[in-house]
Amino acid sequence: MSPPRGPLSQLRRGHEELVLGLLRKHGPLSRGELGKLCRLSRTTLYDILAELVATGAVVPAGQQDDGPRGRGRPAETLALNPGAGQAIGIDFARRALHVAAVNLAHEIVGAASEPHDADLPWERRVDLAERLVGRLGGGDLRLGALSAIGAGVVGPVSDLDSSTGEAGDPLPHRAQVLLRERFGVPVLLDNNTRLAALGEAIWGAATGARDVLYLRLSHSVNGGLVIDGSLHRGAYGLSGEFGHIVVDPGGRPCSCGGAGCLETVASVRAVLDAYRERGGHADDVRGLAEAAGKSEPAALALLAEVGADIGAVLAALCNAVGPGVIVIGGELAETGAALLEPIRRTLDARIMPISRRRVSLRAATLGEAAGALGGIALVLHESPLLSRYPAGPDLAAGVPPLVAGPPRRHDDFVKENS
Amino acid sequence: MSPPRGPLSQLRRGHEELVLGLLRKHGPLSRGELGKLCRLSRTTLYDILAELVATGAVVPAGQQDDGPRGRGRPAETLALNPGAGQAIGIDFARRALHVAAVNLAHEIVGAASEPHDADLPWERRVDLAERLVGRLGGGDLRLGALSAIGAGVVGPVSDLDSSTGEAGDPLPHRAQVLLRERFGVPVLLDNNTRLAALGEAIWGAATGARDVLYLRLSHSVNGGLVIDGSLHRGAYGLSGEFGHIVVDPGGRPCSCGGAGCLETVASVRAVLDAYRERGGHADDVRGLAEAAGKSEPAALALLAEVGADIGAVLAALCNAVGPGVIVIGGELAETGAALLEPIRRTLDARIMPISRRRVSLRAATLGEAAGALGGIALVLHESPLLSRYPAGPDLAAGVPPLVAGPPRRHDDFVKENS
Numbered sequence: 001m002s003p004p005r006g007p008l009s010q011l012r013r014g015h016e017e018l019v020l021g022l023l024r025k026h027g028p029l030s031r032g033e034l035g036k037l038c039r040l041s042r043t044t045l046y047d048i049l050a051e052l053v054a055t056g057a058v059v060p061a062g063q064q065d066d067g068p069r070g071r072g073r074p075a076e077t078l079a080l081n082p083g084a085g086q087a088i089g090i091d092f093a094r095r096a097l098h099v100a101a102v103n104l105a106h107e108i109v110g111a112a113s114e115p116h117d118a119d120l121p122w123e124r125r126v127d128l129a130e131r132l133v134g135r136l137g138g139g140d141l142r143l144g145a146l147s148a149i150g151a152g153v154v155g156p157v158s159d160l161d162s163s164t165g166e167a168g169d170p171l172p173h174r175a176q177v178l179l180r181e182r183f184g185v186p187v188l189l190d191n192n193t194r195l196a197a198l199g200e201a202i203w204g205a206a207t208g209a210r211d212v213l214y215l216r217l218s219h220s221v222n223g224g225l226v227i228d229g230s231l232h233r234g235a236y237g238l239s240g241e242f243g244h245i246v247v248d249p250g251g252r253p254c255s256c257g258g259a260g261c262l263e264t265v266a267s268v269r270a271v272l273d274a275y276r277e278r279g280g281h282a283d284d285v286r287g288l289a290e291a292a293g294k295s296e297p298a299a300l301a302l303l304a305e306v307g308a309d310i311g312a313v314l315a316a317l318c319n320a321v322g323p324g325v326i327v328i329g330g331e332l333a334e335t336g337a338a339l340l341e342p343i344r345r346t347l348d349a350r351i352m353p354i355s356r357r358r359v360s361l362r363a364a365t366l367g368e369a370a371g372a373l374g375g376i377a378l379v380l381h382e383s384p385l386l387s388r389y390p391a392g393p394d395l396a397a398g399v400p401p402l403v404a405g406p407p408r409r410h411d412d413f414v415k416e417n418s
Numbered sequence: 419m420s421p422p423r424g425p426l427s428q429l430r431r432g433h434e435e436l437v438l439g440l441l442r443k444h445g446p447l448s449r450g451e452l453g454k455l456c457r458l459s460r461t462t463l464y465d466i467l468a469e470l471v472a473t474g475a476v477v478p479a480g481q482q483d484d485g486p487r488g489r490g491r492p493a494e495t496l497a498l499n500p501g502a503g504q505a506i507g508i509d510f511a512r513r514a515l516h517v518a519a520v521n522l523a524h525e526i527v528g529a530a531s532e533p534h535d536a537d538l539p540w541e542r543r544v545d546l547a548e549r550l551v552g553r554l555g556g557g558d559l560r561l562g563a564l565s566a567i568g569a570g571v572v573g574p575v576s577d578l579d580s581s582t583g584e585a586g587d588p589l590p591h592r593a594q595v596l597l598r599e600r601f602g603v604p605v606l607l608d609n610n611t612r613l614a615a616l617g618e619a620i621w622g623a624a625t626g627a628r629d630v631l632y633l634r635l636s637h638s639v640n641g642g643l644v645i646d647g648s649l650h651r652g653a654y655g656l657s658g659e660f661g662h663i664v665v666d667p668g669g670r671p672c673s674c675g676g677a678g679c680l681e682t683v684a685s686v687r688a689v690l691d692a693y694r695e696r697g698g699h700a701d702d703v704r705g706l707a708e709a710a711g712k713s714e715p716a717a718l719a720l721l722a723e724v725g726a727d728i729g730a731v732l733a734a735l736c737n738a739v740g741p742g743v744i745v746i747g748g749e750l751a752e753t754g755a756a757l758l759e760p761i762r763r764t765l766d767a768r769i770m771p772i773s774r775r776r777v778s779l780r781a782a783t784l785g786e787a788a789g790a791l792g793g794i795a796l797v798l799h800e801s802p803l804l805s806r807y808p809a810g811p812d813l814a815a816g817v818p819p820l821v822a823g824p825p826r827r828h829d830d831f832v833k834e835n836s
Binding site: 156209210211223225227228229230232233234235236237238239240241242244245246249256257258312313315316317319320321322323324325349350352353354355358359388 | 574627628629641643645646647648650651652653654655656657658659660662663664667674675676730731733734735737738739740741742743767768770771772773776777806
């Protein structure tokens, strides 16, 4: 949590945003021109400009040469620093919103989450995103210097910047348009679980691994693959749909239109429903985790069954794809060893014996921020994992290149999420 | 088939090999030095050198400058063309050997196959490879200009040039050592089915596709993946083991040490055994294919069941990896639509509905030569599919770079295999 900020500090921040907005709109301006446009006092303006130059948000941009001028040197202009830029990552999960941001130095300045109803309209989700972003960073975050937003959405995203929505699934595009209107910057869109996989592979449980399988067990069940050191999208942006691998052909109908998919047995809702059917009492995953922690037989038996289904799917995928690291994330992973150990047992039993000791099964470490952090990574586009990944057309056209290294984590952020 | 070759032609070829061998051993030599070393008549030597220069196997390599010389210009030297090189691909399948070769222009000069017992010792397999290679190319092939061999072997290959064999699986290394001794060139080793996938993705059913899943249904069941325009190896060279994905946890023991793997129901032996158990009569896949062609009920029912198992595995992999093209190869694919249609039905039923029309299911087109052709591609290392694939240490150190484009297919080769 950042300390409460007084009205003077807020006023100053408003002035900074004003100046940055003018530079974004008009391009390089002299101090005199900025003064006329922003109507701030000379002292206030020069003070703010000094601070913006000191933090690297604004840089000298040469001398003015348009038209005849009076005596003396031509005025020096200032411009937004093309080599710096802030980035925001947003994960529009099914029932919660997660945001994270990096400052001009590409340090992660904070992450925030808030649950919401599954049917919350996109306008309200974007409102919520704006509110959460506003709370981040304790003053480090200047939205005027924002370069782009990386947003993750549920479901397949065929193109990073699709100009039309998928038939029957126009929502991701809607989010993109709304965010662009609200923040005035390009918005890169991708599948939110793929972004979480990216986050875990860059900064989380699989840092440094070249072949990673990430499985997120949440309200939906999905995943992402890092293959040979690159985040994988699949031929039509359709990959990592591990939740829709059939584990029981005669099983329940699935949201995807199929039946008996892994998601029908391993999503948060499916597991909690099954627990209640067996006489257990848990309002949420935390309750189930507590029951399992007390060795409550129904909870342990259920998680063992679910873990076996998950392990079978993972074994098949390991034989096919050969990851070195498997990361299990999502809310359900909070049940800990009661779920991870059954997964491990079935994985070991079903994987090719020669591969058994070659794959490392790990719990995710970035928590619910993983997807938003992956969105930032998508915008920065500096990780080797993205060297072959397409950059969105918007981004290629309109965003200044980011020159700094990958985000460094603030210590408090690490503590929060470890 | 190449025309029979008379003794004079064979003699000439022997002389060429002799000259090429001397240039390989000594590096650049003048015509005079070559004459002393090879002991051929001046006329014969000059005739052979003219032919070798004309075909590009040998190139002028500057003037001699070592030590004082008599009057006149220093003698011009000749050397092996570092920009050209022949390559041989060998597929050591379980019960057959397949070879293919490209000439100096990187045209495929031919392919040949011969079945053998599964327990044929490696020495005899390498003998057989040498014999088959000797028959290729109708004179285009000069082993003296051979740059390297790409060899495919059954089972996982962890490193392209492992200096020690895997525990319990030293055979691939044995093949590598024997081939190197016999042909005197570096030998790149890889999984033979992965090489077949590479062949089909470069020159076969999936030419131009960036995401390809190749499944080979033969005496073993395996496959290979082209992911995002790159041939995929997996974290330990272990990938594409589709045959060891479990389709029936209570099923028969598998060669991998597991049970109920796809290979236990979809290998050639498994299918023929099952057909006989149901009262069918077929000595081989051809017999089964004929029965299916005559709509023999037991044959159709069996292939429908096998196809359903295959389709279920493919659907799971499609959801996870998102290929644009699936290629079905191997002997069992010769049963045609009787197998492919049930595969397609289950694939369509089990794949995520949104992906259904986005994946193209195709029969392989390169026939049994696919693996050997993939071996050649591995040596040439020029396909974009291999741009991120490791080159073996031997190859990097000892083999001149190959500058020509990918092999062009001779028309007769295309006819033979289409």
